Amino acid sequence: MQYSAFSLLKNALTGHRHWQPAWRDPQPRGHYDVVIVGGGGHGLATAYYLARNHGITNVAVIEKGYIGSGNVGRNTTIVRSNYLLPGNIPFYEWSMKLWEGLEQDINYNAMVSQRGVLNLCHSDAQRDAYARRGNAMRLHGVDAELLDREQVRKIAPYLAFHDARFPIQGGLLQRRGGTVRHDAVAWGYARAADRRGVDVIQNCEATGFRIEGGKVLGVETTRGFIGAGKVGLAVAGNTSRVAGMAGMRLPIESHVLQAFVSEGIKPLIDTVITFGAGHFYISQSDKGGLVFGGDIDGYNSYAQRGNLPTVQDVCEGGMALMPMIGRLRMLRQWGGIMDMSMDGSPIIDKTPIGGLYLNAGWCYGGFKATPASGWCFAHLIARDEPQDVAADLRLDRFATGRMIDEKGVGAQPNLH
C-alpha cells in the first residue's frame, strides 16, 4: 500500500482496522543472488539500493533479532556531513543529499529534520580548527558557517557562555544537518526493500559461512543453510565475530557507547549542539526529551549496556555546557556496540574471499551514513567496483598507509 494523505484519511475513517504489515515475514529460500547479513539500517539500505539502482531483487536480508533492535535504534539520531578529510567529506555529503530526498524515495515519513548542527568552540585554537574544517567543507560544496559568540547566543541563549574554564567563543554551524527518526529509517528501508521483492528475514542468525576454493557459497544460519551468489556483511559491532567465521581478522575493536534521554520538557533546543571542550552532543526529540551522549566507555565490550563512570562523565559535560539540565531527571539510558576502526573511518570493500563483501568500521558515526553506506555497498556488490565517493574506504588502507584519520592521532580504536 502506498502511504499518502489519502490512505491515512481512508484508514482513519474505517477505524484503522485495515492497515497491513509494512513488510512480509517470509521463510528463507534455499538460494538468493545476494544475502545481506545484518538487518540494521545499513543492511536494509543496501538491499533496497540493490533492487532500486541495480535491479537485483533476488535478495535476502538476515537479521539475528528483530528489525530495529540494534544500533539503528540505539543512536542519538544526528545526521551531518561536517567532515575535514577528502576521503570522508564526499561520502558523508552524498549521505546528506540522500537524507534530503529519502522520504519521497521510500514513501515513508522518517521525520528528516534539518534543524542544523552547531559545534561550539571554546578557544582560539579550536576556532582556527573550525575555520579550517568549515573551509574544507565549503571547498567540497558543503554548507558551513563560522559563528561568533553573539551569533551563537541568538541560537542558544541558555548556554554557559562565561564558564570560567570553557567560555563559548563561537561555533561552526551546518544548517543542513539535523536529526532523523532512527526507527523510521529502519522500518522505512525494510518496507521499501520488501516492496521491491527483497526478503527481510528476522530471527535468523548467521552461524557460519560455506566457503570452497576461496569463494563463498552461502551462509549457515539458525534457520538452515542459505545459498548465495554474493554475501555482504553489515553487522556493526559484531563484525569481528562474524568475519571471524570466515577466517578474517580485522582492524576493528567492539566498544559500548551509551546514549541518554531526559524526561520530556517543553521545546527548548531547536538544533543539535555539541560541546567542544568535552565530548557531549544534545538535541531535543519531538516528544520533548533531551537526547544526548558522549564518549564510548573505553574498553572492549559486547554487552549492550555501559557502566556508571561514563554516565557521570557525559552528564558532567552536559552540566558544563548548559547547567539548566541539572534540574532534569534522566528517563532512559542504553548502550550499543560500536565497530571501532583503527583510524575512525569506515570500510566498504571486497574481502580476500570471493563473493564476500564487508561494510564495517562505523565507529559511533554510522547512523548518519546509512543511506550512502547502503548506496555504495550495493554498488560494490552489484558491480564489483567501488562507488566513487566510497573509493577511499578500503580495507587495505591500514597496510598501505592510506588511513583516513580525522583526528590525526594514529591507530587507536576510540575515534569517530
Add this chain to the structure above:
Amino acid sequence: MRIPCPYCGERDAQEFAYLGDATLTRPDPAAPDAARAFYDYVYLRDNPAGPHGELWYHMAGCHGWLVVTRDTRTHVIQSVAEVGAR
C-alpha cells in the same frame, strides 16, 4: 565494574586506565617480514566476544600494570595477574 588488584584488593574500574589487548607481542623490527608483522601488531585484533586478556594500569593505586581476563559480554572478571607474572 570492579577490578580485583593483586596488591590493592577490589577497586572501582575508574581507578584504572585501559590499554587494550594483552595478547599482542611487539614484533622484531629487524625481521624480514617486519612491515607485515607490525601491520598485524598495530591494527589487527581478535576482538573476541567472550574472555579477553587486556591490559589495565592501576593509576590511582599501586601503579601496577595488570593483565585482566574479562568476559566482554558480561564484564565478569575471570582472572587478574600482574604483567611480569604471566
